[in-house]
Amino acid sequence: MSSRALTIWLPSLRAGSGADVFTLRLAQSLKKAGHCPVVQWFDRRFELCPSLLKGIQPPARADLVHAGSWQGFAFKRQGLPLVVTEHHCSLHPLLRRSHSTTQALYHRFCVQRWNRLSYRMADSVVAVSNFAAQPLRPMLGERLQVIHNGVDTAHFCPGQRGTSRRFRLLFVGNPSRWKGADLLAPLAARLGGDFEVCCLSGLRSNWPKGLDATGLTFLPRVAPADMPTVYRSVDAVLALTRFETFGYVALESMACGTPVVGFDCAGTAEVCAGADSALLGPVDDLDALAGRIRELSADAELARRLSFNGRRRAEELFSIDRCVGSYLKLYEQLVER
Template identity: 30%
Template sequence: MRIAMVSEHASPLAAPGGVDAGGQNVYVARLTEELARRGHDVTVYTRRDSLDLPDRVPLPGGAHVEHVPAGPAETVPKDGLFPHMPTFGAHLARAWSAERPDVVHAHFWMSGMAAQIGAGPLGIPLVQTFHALGTVKRRHQGEKDTSPPERVGIERQTGRTCARVLATCTDEVVELGELGVPPSQVSVVPCGVDTARFTPAADTGRTPPRQYRHRLLACGRLVPRKGYDQAVRALEQIPDTELLIAGGPPADDIPADPEARRLLKLAARVGVAERVRLLGAVDPHDMPALLRSADVVLCTPVYEPFGIVPLEAMACGVPVLATDVGGHRDSVADRVTGRLVTPQDPGAIADAARELLADEALRRRYGDAGRARVLQHYTWARVADGVEQVYGLTRADHELSLSGEVA
């Protein structure tokens, strides 16, 4: 099958952890790699953000990344890319006129917009994964939401008119229903994790030396919605414990980062500054070892469309303490692989953390159960199985509709 992936701001070549580089980058990269290994012809279309980038770059397994000229060839915050999507879509239309894909899979709402421009006139079926919905972001961020005002309307239009929406969690199906997308048009396939890389077994990765009896670890983009401030506030009630936060700019640039400064000021104000360490961007090679070095991995966002960090932690056999939001409700089994707590409640985080830290046997049991859960539901092979089924269903429905038009 010839598959076109569209991921306008999240290149599979980017290192996760930056402001606009996170789970979507990992999802597109790993899914593409797995599909290519199965013999599919996969091309990922992402925006050119540097003049130094080649037009096409090979990926492991035989897929390729194509850099699309749309807007300036420099880094642009994703919320500033909207005006360049018509140019992006026009490029796709030209490319697909010359070499038509069997199915297009768009990632994020702006990719959906560009993909419809490219695929619509050619009659190519479009599968849409939003990864995050503007309605949810607006609900939680209010006036701080920097998304273009057109976002929700385009998401509504894309969701209703594409061939199928591929959601990553059951919570998203409800949100899509509020946009008028019927559940019958939505398939749920979760994100995955590399279980050969993220394992309970020790490796050669580097980890910071432990300075207190217990270690809590939080990972991801250094942005307010990730809720690291809630973890810092909770730490005040968790004695003899350090909190490491991995993600954001390189370590040398942490002092200049606005969110880092906010968190460090908060830590000083609540009296835990000496127990909070911001690591900045961590070498991907070191991430499994860093996760294993923690007694508990914290995932405390205000909202989370899916969340890959819980899967990585569970794959490493480490219990997860997560907020009861979004994709966490699917991936983290409360009191089986970890704990789910009310969002924006430092007291609840502290209570659950103290319970876990006080019982090593409980942590080990949760960790073992987490690894088993990941192997059963969240390997990239299982994810690719589900995505292939969605593609097959989409193509069959499309061919059926064409035969009906001919009849």
């Protein structure tokens, strides 16, 4: 294994998504480990034609390229190993259920084509969860591996809890149907005045005017470094996504010792792994969801157990050190070929 410092080129589209979070955390941790990550951001509009990025020159003395699957093929360069991370997996059949007709056509005729080009040109493909890896295994075989995303468990950690007369719930994410934002107002109505549903918009957009916001409390945006304080200020975090290859919000909440309540869906379920770490149930079943929330609010011992188990799971399986260590092992194997 190589012990020298590696220069890793990280060309990325600034899409306002979990992939942005991944890139920043990976770069910070690689630098901390003594390596030289070079993050190069490109406008999100290049999603529509990533081929335009083929002429971008790599940084001097780059050892390796690491990019996402939408644009990875455009950054393949002679003599540089290419690692492609699949954050989204447009090939997964469950994703179609969350798409409009226009989105479905765009993914079928554009995104999936770019994904396949990236897979073909990559020296190694990484999926961020076993769920994301499922449709890729038949075509990629040994070139595919799973490396779960990670969180800094020293930063995202339990601390002083907020106090409120009402049971406070937190939704974090881009306000889309895919993320379950359309369910928040109906959920608040079912729960009634003893519960407060707080919303914090994700990286991409503010709350759309056409989406029902009755009974919701909107929190001001905070810097990413301040998110642990937000997680610790509530009693539980809502995970309402209908399709998720990896559940960053659920993981960050668990790391902070805040229970997760939501849907037993895809990557969220993989992060939370059952009733010991979170309360998850059928997708779109609001009556069952409201019942689980009331159960949690009335059972302090259940809340303590979920807090403890969630934190332990985050530390043992999803630390940023574990994630970056796996990537470094892969980088060194490819560079030494």
